[in-house]
Amino acid sequence: MAGTFITFEGGEGAGKSTQIERLRRFLEAEGHDVVVTREPGGSPRAEEIRAFILGGRAKDRGPVLETILFAAARLDHLDTTIRPALAAEKVVLSDRFADSTRAYQGASGGIESGLIEAIERVTLDDTRPDLTFILDLPPETGLARADKRRAGTGGPADRFEGEALAFHASLREAFRSIAEREPGRCVLIDADRDADTVEAAIRTALLARLPHLAAPKDLRDAS
Ligand code: TYD
Numbered sequence: 469m470a471g472t473f474i475t476f477e478g479g480e481g482a483g484k485s486t487q488i489e490r491l492r493r494f495l496e497a498e499g500h501d502v503v504v505t506r507e508p509g510g511s512p513r514a515e516e517i518r519a520f521i522l523g524g525r526a527k528d529r530g531p532v533l534e535t536i537l538f539a540a541a542r543l544d545h546l547d548t549t550i551r552p553a554l555a556a557e558k559v560v561l562s563d564r565f566a567d568s569t570r571a572y573q574g575a576s577g578g579i580e581s582g583l584i585e586a587i588e589r590v591t592l593d594d595t596r597p598d599l600t601f602i603l604d605l606p607p608e609t610g611l612a613r614a615d616k617r618r619a620g621t622g623g624p625a626d627r628f629e630g631e632a633l634a635f636h637a638s639l640r641e642a643f644r645s646i647a648e649r650e651p652g653r654c655v656l657i658d659a660d661r662d663a664d665t666v667e668a669a670i671r672t673a674l675l676a677r678l679p680h681l682a683a684p685k686d687l688r689d690a691s
Contacts, residue, residue: 471554472678473595475565477646478603479639480629481613482659483666487603488561490667491674495559498682503553506563507541511548514541522626531577535584538569539591546595554595559681566592567600567646567654572628575642576635599677601670602647603659607636 474491476484488504495502508518517537520526526533542565553560566588574584614629628635647656655673659666675682 471556471558471560472599472681473550473554473560473562473597474674474678475562475567475597475600476603477564477567477571477600477643478659479605479607479610479636479643481610481615481617482603482605483613483663484563484603486663487601487666487670488563490663491670492561494671495561495681500681501556501558503549503558503560504563505545505549505560507545507565507568508538509541510545510550510562513548514545517541517544522628524627527627531573531579532583534577535569535573535579535587538573539587542566542569542591546592551595562597565597565600567602567643570646571639571642575645576638597653599674600650600654601673602643602654602656603666604640604644604647604656605658605660607633607640609660611636 476488478484492502492504507514508521509515517540521534521537521541526537550560550562569588570581570584573579574581611629611633618625618629644656647654655677657666657669657673661669
C-alpha cells in the first residue's frame with residue numbers, strides 16, 4: 469500500500485505552515501510517519517532553485533522561465549523526497565505544490581492553461597495529491613498577516629508578496645476555481661478565522677475524505 473499525499477495551497481499569509489504543523493502533530497499521534505515538506509524546495513537542489521526564483525533573479529525573463537524553474541524544482545522534489553516517502557507508506561504534507569503553479573503562473577501570471585497542463589503532465593506523471601486543502605481568505609487580510617510575519621524576521625518582501633493587490637485578488641479567484649473544478653481532490657477552507665477553528669475544519673474534512681488515517685494502527689496494518 470502506498471502512503472498518502474496531502475497538499476496545502478492558498479495565497480500569502482493564509483496560515484498554511486501553522487495548520488501543517490498542527491496536522492503533523494495529529495497524524496503522528498495517530499501513529500503515522502509524517503514528512504513535512506514545501507515548494508518551491510523540499511530537496512537540496514530544489515532549495516537552490518527556490519533561492520534563485522524567490523530572490524527575483526528570474527523575474528526579468530518573464531513567467532515562462534519561472535514556470536519552467538518551478539517545474540524543475542518540483543521534478544527533483546518528487547524524485548528525491550515525495551515518491552520515496554510515499555513508497556515507504558508515509559504521509560507527506562506539502563506546503564504548496566502544482567496548484568500554486570496553476571494559480572500564480574497560470575491564472576495570475578498569464579501562462580496559458582495548455583502549457584501549464586503539459587508541464588504538469590511531464591513533471592507529476594501519476595503522482596497527484598490524494599487531498600488538497602485550499603486555505604481561502606481575503607488578500608488584504610493575508611498580506612497584512614504576511615507583513616506582520618516579515619516585520620518579525622526583518623526580511624524583505626519576496627518575489628510574489630511584492631505584487632499588487634489585484635494580482636493577489638486574482639490568485640484567490642484562481643485557487644477557488646481549482647477547488648470548484650476538482651471537488652473530489654480539493655477542500656476549500658475558510659481561513660479567515662482563528663487557528664483553532666481552521667484546524668477543526670481541516671480535521672473534519674480530513675476524516676471525511678481519508679478516514680483510514682484515523683483507524684487504529686493494528687487495523688491499518690492488517691489491511
Ligand atoms: P513562500 O515563502 O514559501 O510563501 P508562502 O509562505 O506564501 O507559501 O514562497 C513561495 C512563493 O512562491 C509564494 O509567493 C508562491 C510562489 N509560488 C509560485 O509562484 N509558483 C509555484 O509553483 C510555487 C510552488 C510557489
